[in-house]
Amino acid sequence: MRPIARWAAAAVALVALVGSTAACGDDSGDGPVTLRFTWWGNADRAELTEKALDAFEAEHTDIKVETSYAEFNAYWQKMATEIAGGSAPDVLQMDYRYVREYADRNVLAEFGGSTRVDTSKFSQSLIKGGTVGGKVYAIPMGQNTQEFTWDPAAWQAAGATPPADGWTWNDLETAAGKVSASTGNKVRGVVDFGMIEDWFEVWLRQQGKALYTDDGKLAYTAADVQKYWEFTDRLRRSGAATQADVTSKVDGSQANDPVTQKTAASGFGYDSGFTPKTWEIMGREMKLAPFPTSGGDLGQYAKPSMLISVAKRSKHPKEAAQLIDFLLNDKEVGTILGTSRGMPVNSEIRDAIGAALTGPPKVAYEFEKQILPKLKDAPPPPPKGSGAVKAAFQRVYDDVMFQRSSIPAAAEKFMNEAKQALAA
């Protein structure tokens, strides 16, 4: 085993070295400019992004764009180290959850002046998702909303009632139970959703609650967590939802998702990220439905699927803004990228590409269009430390599904960890 301590020490030293040299270079002249652009996603999205960047470089011969991408969790771990080491990329894909965290920590450049990006054709409520203290630090790249992906063939074979507008959590329980039963529990009806804070949020909003208050405190109690987990626990115990050792492999990547691995017939997700190859990757054609409710509010909202920011330390903020403007407002690029990062935010591009879409992106587009009138505004960006809260939600749920602690005790444990994470 390699001594981690030595590795960390070397990293710190490197950080110090890089930090001191980064301040020396200055190439603000007129020579060719190289921008570094990093983002998260899969190989599918990478292909489309490279095509879009080729188009940008063809038009701006004096700018070169270097890219790298990683899967979501790895992306954010790398980002923190890079920024601390003074080697932040010029342009970085940003998540709604981290906007406030990074803006508060003085990492992001404010948009405006020489870094102007045309947002006149964007929905203004979406812009709020990248606004902290009245200043825009991130611009939405796409819009998405929560959805339920389900396998119509499995539903039909099991004789289950298909999800439809206004369906309920009890309907989900019944249908998923039937799917599991019809396959002899080989394929479960639904991926256990007890560990994902995002779906818990929708469930809270359906009851008029929220994850965070406007001043960034927890807006729910241990009793809420307990109730939610009691429901998902019941689904797992009855066989309707995936078993613990399958669920514990869920890490946010498409490859490790039980729906992709065909150990589950449905699951909750976001309607961004549907590319022409999605059905091929999943091995079957899926359908999208809104969340089940308890008979009242839908609880879903229009969310910036991802945003894009310029690093404060970038030496080419003007060119970085040009790149962002091109990616979001150029019609040709809009056609290339399609819905790979969610619905385009530019309404003209959205309408233009809508007609030409086929396959999975078309399904997502139709779903989003149909559900749009029912969506509420997004809550303000979550507070600093919210990333740790989300991680704790999933980790503590492990205790529930592996039956290592009672549900009330687990809910209590989670609340304590969440409060600690937000305290600093």
Next chain:
Amino acid sequence: MSVEERIRVPPATPVGGTRRHHRYGERPGIAYLFLTPWVIGVLLLTLGPMLASLYLSFTDYDLFTSPEWVGLENYERMFTEDPRFLASVWVTLKYVLMSVPLKLAAALAVALLLHRASRMTGLYRSAFYAPSLLGASVAVALVWRVVFDNGGPIDRAFGTGGWTTDPRYALLSIVLLAVWQFGAPMVIFLAGLKQIPTQLYDAAAIDGAGWWRSFRSVTVPMLSPVILFNLVLETIHAFQAFTSAFIVSSGRGGPSDSTLFYTLYLYQKGFVDFRMGYASAMAWVLLLVIAAVTALLFRVSRGYVYYAGGDS
């Protein structure tokens, strides 16, 4: 910050350890010249960062903004209000207590076999040593994850279910990975075995000692310095284990914190939660614990280690 470099380890040659003193008395400058690359490395890459981390351990530091002095708060929080810290200590202790004895036993057993074998020993030695070459390798850990996954080869062959995804067995699968990599201590044991004078075995045989008796009364005492050396080294390594748990659990230490090694939690605190000050404090606590355990091992060793050197 690796501890083993600063711990005085007794010579691995138990018998006839001759000490030669090289003298560079006339031109010490040359010796220092050749030492320079190493000295620069130690100062810049080890000592400097170590001192920096000592300072950071008394601060609240989030990587992006300047560190803020908080005194002993990080150290206090660890033991008073962080149940995950205590959980990680427990997981690490279990790992050390399981993996080190098993690994040393496997290493010694195979070394004894190879020591006797007369043909193709070189080939066997390389074959058994190969896994340790891949010790810190990400690839092996990935293979392990697939092999012990649910639906993986082990599950399909024995119906054991997924070990890496079950909190009861996840740690065990990582212990197995460590034991499998017994090559390094094995090679050291082999060298030690070759140093044992054969006349001792002959004398024992004449006195009527069987295999077990001569193993217990000749091999083990003569090998005891080497056993101590391997024990110390492997214990230190086990406390610092990181890669296998990181890869097998996708960096989470799961399921249900069952593979949350100390170093993995340290990493999470520093690079996921951005609490570098707390992580630095954890690193120093680990250093102190390893130093204390090593001192204890040496202390206990006085009772069983036989140093033959110097009188032959």
